[in-house]
Amino acid sequence: MTSSFSLTQRLARGFWQLSWLLLARWTPRPLHAWRVLLLRAWGAQVGEGCLVYADAVIWAPWQLTLGDGAAIGDAAEIYNVAPITLGARAVVSQKAFLCSASHDHRREDFPLTSAPITLGERAWVAARAIVLPGITIGAGAVVGAGSVVTRDVAAGCTVAGNPARVVRTAEGK
Amino acid sequence: MTSSFSLTQRLARGFWQLSWLLLARWTPRPLHAWRVLLLRAWGAQVGEGCLVYADAVIWAPWQLTLGDGAAIGDAAEIYNVAPITLGARAVVSQKAFLCSASHDHRREDFPLTSAPITLGERAWVAARAIVLPGITIGAGAVVGAGSVVTRDVAAGCTVAGNPARVVRTAEGK
Amino acid sequence: MTSSFSLTQRLARGFWQLSWLLLARWTPRPLHAWRVLLLRAWGAQVGEGCLVYADAVIWAPWQLTLGDGAAIGDAAEIYNVAPITLGARAVVSQKAFLCSASHDHRREDFPLTSAPITLGERAWVAARAIVLPGITIGAGAVVGAGSVVTRDVAAGCTVAGNPARVVRTAEGK
Numbered sequence: 001m002t003s004s005f006s007l008t009q010r011l012a013r014g015f016w017q018l019s020w021l022l023l024a025r026w027t028p029r030p031l032h033a034w035r036v037l038l039l040r041a042w043g044a045q046v047g048e049g050c051l052v053y054a055d056a057v058i059w060a061p062w063q064l065t066l067g068d069g070a071a072i073g074d075a076a077e078i079y080n081v082a083p084i085t086l087g088a089r090a091v092v093s094q095k096a097f098l099c100s101a102s103h104d105h106r107r108e109d110f111p112l113t114s115a116p117i118t119l120g121e122r123a124w125v126a127a128r129a130i131v132l133p134g135i136t137i138g139a140g141a142v143v144g145a146g147s148v149v150t151r152d153v154a155a156g157c158t159v160a161g162n163p164a165r166v167v168r169t170a171e172g173k
Numbered sequence: 174m175t176s177s178f179s180l181t182q183r184l185a186r187g188f189w190q191l192s193w194l195l196l197a198r199w200t201p202r203p204l205h206a207w208r209v210l211l212l213r214a215w216g217a218q219v220g221e222g223c224l225v226y227a228d229a230v231i232w233a234p235w236q237l238t239l240g241d242g243a244a245i246g247d248a249a250e251i252y253n254v255a256p257i258t259l260g261a262r263a264v265v266s267q268k269a270f271l272c273s274a275s276h277d278h279r280r281e282d283f284p285l286t287s288a289p290i291t292l293g294e295r296a297w298v299a300a301r302a303i304v305l306p307g308i309t310i311g312a313g314a315v316v317g318a319g320s321v322v323t324r325d326v327a328a329g330c331t332v333a334g335n336p337a338r339v340v341r342t343a344e345g346k
Numbered sequence: 347m348t349s350s351f352s353l354t355q356r357l358a359r360g361f362w363q364l365s366w367l368l369l370a371r372w373t374p375r376p377l378h379a380w381r382v383l384l385l386r387a388w389g390a391q392v393g394e395g396c397l398v399y400a401d402a403v404i405w406a407p408w409q410l411t412l413g414d415g416a417a418i419g420d421a422a423e424i425y426n427v428a429p430i431t432l433g434a435r436a437v438v439s440q441k442a443f444l445c446s447a448s449h450d451h452r453r454e455d456f457p458l459t460s461a462p463i464t465l466g467e468r469a470w471v472a473a474r475a476i477v478l479p480g481i482t483i484g485a486g487a488v489v490g491a492g493s494v495v496t497r498d499v500a501a502g503c504t505v506a507g508n509p510a511r512v513v514r515t516a517e518g519k
Contacts, residue, residue: 091276091283097474097491103437105470105488110437124278128270128303130474130492142278145270146303146321146335148492150506160323162335162492162508264449264456297451301443301476315451318443319476319494319508333496335508 004112016042016061027054039064047088067121082114087121087139095128096143102133120155129164140170177285186233189215193231200227212237220261240294255287260294260312270303293328302337313343350458362388362407373400385410393434413467428460433467433485441474442489448479466501475510486516 005013019042024035032051039046043062046052051071056078058064063080066072067088074094078084081101092098101114115134119125123137126145137143138155148162156170178186192215197208205224213219216235224244229251231237236253239245240261247267251257254274265271274287288307292298296310299318310316311328321335329343351359365388370381378397386392389408397417402424404410409426412418413434420440424430427447438444447460461480465471469483472491483489484501494508502516 089283099473099491102472102491103470105468105486110435110470122278124276124283126275127272132491140278144321144323145272145275145305148335148490148506148508150490160321160336162321162494163506262456295451297449297456299448300445313451317494317496318445318448318478321508333494333509335494 013060020058025054029054053094073127080117081112082116082133084117086119087123089121090119090123092119092125093127093129093145096125097128097130098125099130100133123153125149142168189234198227202227226267246300253290254285255289255306257290259292260296262294263292263296263298265292265298266300266302266318268301269298270301271298272303273306275306296326298322315341359406366404371400375400399440419473426463427458428462428479430463432465433469435467436465436469438465438471439473439475439491442471443474443476444471445476446479469499471495488514 019038024038027034035052035054036046036050039052039061044064046066047068049069050066053072053074055075056072058078059080063083064078065085067086067090069089070086071091072078073092076092076094077097079099079101084098084100098117100117101112103110104113117131118136120137120139120141122140125131125143128145129143129147131149135149135152137153140156141153142158143149143153143164144160147160147164149159149164153159154170157166158168159165160167192211197211200207208225208227209219209223212225212234217237219239220241220243222242223239226245226247228248229245231251232253236256237251238258240259240263242262243259244264245251246265249265249267250270252272252274257271257273271290273290274285276283277286290304291309293310293312295313298304298316301318302316302320304322308322308325310326313329314326315331316322316326316337317333320333320337322332322337326332327343330339331341332338333340365384370384373380381398381400382392382396385398385407390410392412393414395415396412399418399420401421402418404424405426409429410424411431413432413436415435416432417437418424419438422438422440423443425445425447430444430446444463446463447458449456450459463477464482466483466485468486471477471489474491475489475493477495481495481498483499486502487499488504489495489499489510490506493506493510495505495510499505500516503512504514505511506513
């Protein structure tokens with residue numbers, strides 16, 4: 001668990017965290033446009049009408065892409081060591097955790113590993129759910145509150161549980 | 174994820190959150206009686222001898238009913254868009270989440286939906302567990318730490334897991 | 347849920363929490379050595395080269411033992427009512443919860459119960475996982491993110507889910 005990142009990367013993240021703390025963390029709830037401006041200034045690709053709550057935790061804005069109208073809820077964690085992309089109107093609810101990184105525990109030095117996470121249009125990751133590295137969640141899919149998603153989720157499906165299982169298919173079965 | 178609430182409701186909750194922050198959040202642990210006073214002033218129905226920890230998050234006190242001796246632990250979240258009721262001596266442990274609201278993701282406008290949650294006398298929702306909208310947990314039932322409760326729990330049962338399953342019936346089987 | 351602890355114990359923990367708040371909680375990430383000093387001053391047995399993040403929550407340092415190079419991540423919770431021991435290079439990731447205490451809900455007075463938790467060398471409890479009282483996690487074992495561990499984990503195994511099941515044995519099957 002020694003640092004897996006260069007000094008430059010660590011400094012960049014330090015300054016980013018400080019900016020968010022000083023300029024965004026305490027801002028009133030409706031000021032989404034202001035927080036989006038800040039994210040864009042730090043390299044995030046953010047569409048129109050996105051909602052990013054003040055308590056959201058974004059690890060690296062330069063690895064974040066939000067489609068139009070996408071939303072990141074209160075205290076949701078976007079741990080984007082690898083890129084994380086939300087499609088248009090995708091929603092990540094409060095305290096959910098999109099976790100793009102892990103460790104290779106079979107190696108002595110416990111190196112960090114990472115893989116991108118993608119949410120399709122109108123996909124919804126409900127409160128306190130966890131999405132593991134490399135996962136793609138299809139358009140309109142729903143991840144139930146508190147679920148842990150270990151496999152890709154097909155468009156239109158609802159998954160729930162830990163590990164998450166399909167509880168409703170796109171056809172409503 | 175545009176606001177589902179009227180301006181009046183949002184203002185009321187804003188003032189409520191500010192009151193808790195200024196008057197309760199920083200108060201020493203044993204001052205339960207003071208915090209209960211504050212909850213009552215904001216419309217909560219609270220019995221005798223209740224314990225409400227300073228880090229508890231109560232969304233709308235006017236939708237909260239606590240029986241005598243009920244307890245809400247540290248950083249437990251009472252998300253009571255619909256009414257939430259704890260019976261006498263019911264306990265919600267630290268970081269548990271009683272979640273009375275969801276969204277209808279099949280509709281374009283993603284409207285908020287909600288349904289009441291009720292805990293019977295001496296029911297116990299252990300740390301970090303999640304209880305979904307509309308759930309009733311019977312008297313003396315136990316919800317294991319980290320469980321996600323998707324169905325009603327009968328009196329005296331112990332449930333655990335995600336989704337939560339009965340691991341011990343009222344008869345001890 | 348009346349207090350299960352003597353006044354002396356509660357005062358000790360109050361002072362401990364205050365020390366951490368004043369002296370450690372706000373310290374920059376790399377100052378692990380300073381935070382380890384503070385833990386040792388409060389009775390923790392801490393080996394060489396340990397990493398303890400500033401947001402880690404340690405209930406009672408005098409009940410904590412860390413082997414060389416062990417790590418406690420951001421906002422991980424070490425609820426050590428009973429002793430908690432991490433072997434050399436064991437890792438507890440962010441927001442994981444080692445929970446050594448519970449309540450006997452079958453008794454009217456809901457007394458606190460507790461049992462020690464032990465992690466072997468190089469064991470890894472990933473982010474947001476929960477480990478229940480009395481559990482031993484063997485050397486080199488891995489607990490997946492968000493899992494809830496209800497039974498001992500054998501050395502070298504990977505477990506995941508809620509309840510946690512073996513998903514990979516020490517032999518890689």
